[in-house]
Amino acid sequence: MSVMLECRSVTRRFGGIVAVRPIDLTLHAGEFLSIIGPNGAGKTTLFNLISGHDAPDAGRITLEGVEIAGHAPETIAARGLARTFQHGRVFANMSVRDNLLVGAHHRLRAVKPRLPGLGAVAELALALLRPPGVRAEEAALNREIEAIAAIFGDRLTPRLDQPAYALSYANRRRVEIARALALRPRVLLLDEPTAGMNESETLEMQHIIGDLKAGGQTILLIEHKLDLVMRLSDRVIAMDDGAKIAEGKPDAVRQDPAVIEAYLGHRAMGEAL
Amino acid sequence: MSSWLDYTINGLIIGNIYALVAVGLALIFGVSHLINFAHGSVYAVGAYIGWACFTYLHAPLAVTAPTVMIACAGLGVLIERVGLRPLAGSARIAPLLATIGISLVLDQLLQIIFTPDPRALTSPLPNWRIQIGGGTIGALDLLIAATGIVSAGVLYFFLRFTKLGWAVRATAQDRDAARQMGVDTDRVNMAVFAIASALGGLSGLLVGMYFNHIDPAMSFAATLKGVVAQVVGGMGNVPGAIFGSLLLGLTESYGVAIFGSSYRNLFSFALLLLILVLRPNGLFASARSTPPEPLTGSFVMPSRPVRVPRIAVIAAIAVAAIVPLAGAAPYVLQVLTNAWLFAMLAISLTLVAGTLGQISLGHASLLLIGAYASALLALDLHWPVWASVPAAGLVTALLGTALIAPAFRLRSHYLSIATLGIGEMVGLVILNWESLTRGPMGVTNIPPLQVGGVELDNPRAAYWVTLGVLVLLALLQTRLLRSHLGRTFRAIRDDDVAARAHGISLGRYKAIAFAVGGFSAGISGGIAAHLYSYINNETFTSTVSISALTMVILGGLGNVAGAVFGAVALTALPEMFRGTAEYRMLIYGLALLLLVRFRPQGVFGTT
Numbered sequence: 086m087s088v089m090l091e092c093r094s095v096t097r098r099f100g101g102i103v104a105v106r107p108i109d110l111t112l113h114a115g116e117f118l119s120i121i122g123p124n125g126a127g128k129t130t131l132f133n134l135i136s137g138h139d140a141p142d143a144g145r146i147t148l149e150g151v152e153i154a155g156h157a158p159e160t161i162a163a164r165g166l167a168r169t170f171q172h173g174r175v176f177a178n179m180s181v182r183d184n185l186l187v188g189a190h191h192r193l194r195a196v197k198p199r200l201p202g203l204g205a206v207a208e209l210a211l212a213l214l215r216p217p218g219v220r221a222e223e224a225a226l227n228r229e230i231e232a233i234a235a236i237f238g239d240r241l242t243p244r245l246d247q248p249a250y251a252l253s254y255a256n257r258r259r260v261e262i263a264r265a266l267a268l269r270p271r272v273l274l275l276d277e278p279t280a281g282m283n284e285s286e287t288l289e290m291q292h293i294i295g296d297l298k299a300g301g302q303t304i305l306l307i308e309h310k311l312d313l314v315m316r317l318s319d320r321v322i323a324m325d326d327g328a329k330i331a332e333g334k335p336d337a338v339r340q341d342p343a344v345i346e347a348y349l350g351h352r353a354m355g356e357a358l
Numbered sequence: 359m360s361s362w363l364d365y366t367i368n369g370l371i372i373g374n375i376y377a378l379v380a381v382g383l384a385l386i387f388g389v390s391h392l393i394n395f396a397h398g399s400v401y402a403v404g405a406y407i408g409w410a411c412f413t414y415l416h417a418p419l420a421v422t423a424p425t426v427m428i429a430c431a432g433l434g435v436l437i438e439r440v441g442l443r444p445l446a447g448s449a450r451i452a453p454l455l456a457t458i459g460i461s462l463v464l465d466q467l468l469q470i471i472f473t474p475d476p477r478a479l480t481s482p483l484p485n486w487r488i489q490i491g492g493g494t495i496g497a498l499d500l501l502i503a504a505t506g507i508v509s510a511g512v513l514y515f516f517l518r519f520t521k522l523g524w525a526v527r528a529t530a531q532d533r534d535a536a537r538q539m540g541v542d543t544d545r546v547n548m549a550v551f552a553i554a555s556a557l558g559g560l561s562g563l564l565v566g567m568y569f570n571h572i573d574p575a576m577s578f579a580a581t582l583k584g585v586v587a588q589v590v591g592g593m594g595n596v597p598g599a600i601f602g603s604l605l606l607g608l609t610e611s612y613g614v615a616i617f618g619s620s621y622r623n624l625f626s627f628a629l630l631l632l633i634l635v636l637r638p639n640g641l642f643a644s645a646r647s648t649p650p651e652p653l654t655g656s657f658v659m660p661s662r663p664v665r666v667p668r669i670a671v672i673a674a675i676a677v678a679a680i681v682p683l684a685g686a687a688p689y690v691l692q693v694l695t696n697a698w699l700f701a702m703l704a705i706s707l708t709l710v711a712g713t714l715g716q717i718s719l720g721h722a723s724l725l726l727i728g729a730y731a732s733a734l735l736a737l738d739l740h741w742p743v744w745a746s747v748p749a750a751g752l753v754t755a756l757l758g759t760a761l762i763a764p765a766f767r768l769r770s771h772y773l774s775i776a777t778l779g780i781g782e783m784v785g786l787v788i789l790n791w792e793s794l795t796r797g798p799m800g801v802t803n804i805p806p807l808q809v810g811g812v813e814l815d816n817p818r819a820a821y822w823v824t825l826g827v828l829v830l831l832a833l834l835q836t837r838l839l840r841s842h843l844g845r846t847f848r849a850i851r852d853d854d855v856a857a858r859a860h861g862i863s864l865g866r867y868k869a870i871a872f873a874v875g876g877f878s879a880g881i882s883g884g885i886a887a888h889l890y891s892y893i894n895n896e897t898f899t900s901t902v903s904i905s906a907l908t909m910v911i912l913g914g915l916g917n918v919a920g921a922v923f924g925a926v927a928l929t930a931l932p933e934m935f936r937g938t939a940e941y942r943m944l945i946y947g948l949a950l951l952l953l954v955r956f957r958p959q960g961v962f963g964t965t
Contacts, residue, residue: 136859137858138855138858138859157858157863158855158858158859159858159859159860159861159862159863159864162858162859162860162861163861167859167860168859170855170856170859174853174855174856174859175853175856176848176849176852176853176856176857177852177853178848178851178852178964179845179848179849179852183845183848183849186842186845187845187846187849187857187860187862188860190842190846190849190860190861190862191860191861193842196841196842204866205866205869205870208843208870209838209843209870209873209874212838212841212842212843213834213837213838213841215841223842248662264860265860268860268861
């Protein structure tokens, strides 16, 4: 299997605090890797380093062999890496449809010709003139995002033209995942996709993510709900205090005393896992 | 050498004056995260109260100064009550806009009561001077220096050793936590506004005495200087504000020494932009900037925009087009022509401030660029007007975008301040670049609008031309907003972090939006130049920028039809009352204040 995403000795400090200690991570094509760990373990910081929202102080990050550490998030997105955000960052004043279309932004071709220097001018002119090629591209993207919305059953489809601020919390999380999928990511980073969802909603999300995995999507997941992690993951990394404390098959990581210690504080609680 | 010593001393004294304003602004920003644009107005009010005390009551300084401080403290409390407290839950930019409204109201009241004419504010202090180097220091210089040092000391004592001072510092660090601990944050805010305003009023009095000159325009200048000093020292940082003020005073003093006095303000704004671009968190911020705020500059309320049916748009255009045929008086046509010109500026601003979410406070400078571009192309290069006006649009698009581009990475308040500074700089460059712009004399004898040798200098023709151009620009912008660019701009406005995560490069799309906006505004300025036949660096001032912002908020941010409506309403309505210019700005100020408070989504709703 080819390596999609690789982190080598990635480190991030905030003042005197080491948020991410030198950490290694390898994600293969089609693999489902989960990162677990207590709050403050550095999981989201690691995500931010991978997606370019923050730059590591040391270490290398490569996406399909290309160095991306410290690159701008838009550059990394254009290389095929999509992410969702822990607290949800939908575009509140835009319709669900526009949210999803923005997700597909980097795939616009007809309206965004690759002209060095004059690309922005050409883009403006094409947006105003709308020649057949541009209209066809827009129509095709619309059909595509309707198909993506349909992944979520009837949760999003009837609401495609509603503004995102009018959606329920769970639906906003779904919009965020759908928006990331619209990028047609080579690697998908999901940051607590089921946070704030009830049991049945979590289960529904678990099926959707499971289907994505079955479709061959390469996924890196941060999640607190261990049940979901155990069912879906090919491998699990446990983090605590910025460092990787365990890595391996889900069952092995779950049994790892260091993980139980870090996650639950004491051994007896391990039964709850 | 001695002259350099003089310039240094002069710079420090001026800087010390700025410090009194900047410290007040810093205190207010520290506890409420608000740039109080009404602070300069308080300062001007202080100067006028002092003038009234000296002139009518023949009061000594020992009575006048406390009177000024108490009155201004009261005014500060009022500003907090009206401008800040009711807006606690709204967007961060809302109180800033409210204080701009308050500032307009206060400045116009001053103009109405005391007339716009400058007055002398003679210092009652003894007239002795001490020789230092080649220059002298007088009693007033010492008083100003002492006031600065004493108020800094008192402030330090207050913040460190009094219970209310602790409350102020706690509130500055974490308002919610302070409230949990039982701090009455409203009272803290009130106290801070009172202290800051008392200092502001006192500095107005002292500056008036120093220059022996007061006028209502001193208000805006003081706000600008205070804001610059604060940005230099770091927002909300009191010692930083003092240092920033002294640095600003010195920069200006040395700049004047080298280049002459008309460059004074150019240096302040150059310093402002330099700091904003290089160290947006101020000189004293730690090397690693604070994590970005979750809020962007957007002031867009969730609302369902009014869908104007196509037939209504066509009907409105048709009605507008037949107004000249329905026997409207030339005066009415001129007012409406002006409204169409304002509407072009408003659709430009609504794109940038509404759709893209970057609140520009210097939009009038685009009119200046367009006006000068078209006038100079027509006069100096003998271009026909039908070519010079569209060319002015392109020039403005390019130049306007290039000027704002270094500030693209700024957010929220910082971007607004940058636009304000850039806007002021454009006027100053035009004033000083005499070989190109004819400097303070302005450009005269600009040819009237004409197409193919037919002069369009009658009110009807001018009306139809401006209306036609406006309709064209509005339709273009509507079409643009329906393309992928519309959603891309809105995505940047709603959440620029998420936008970048989906491959949107902010610089590229901000540049496109500012260029499109610059084109409309440049065309508006270009046409205006040919209608007015005379322009100078003060034809379009910051007042125009604020008027345009009021129009845009009235119509609904981002809403093209709303922008046109706002422009017509706010241009035509004051005419119906036949108000003079002062009353018009009073109406704008009140309108801005009321809109921000009661209907932030405007009449047509934000889109």
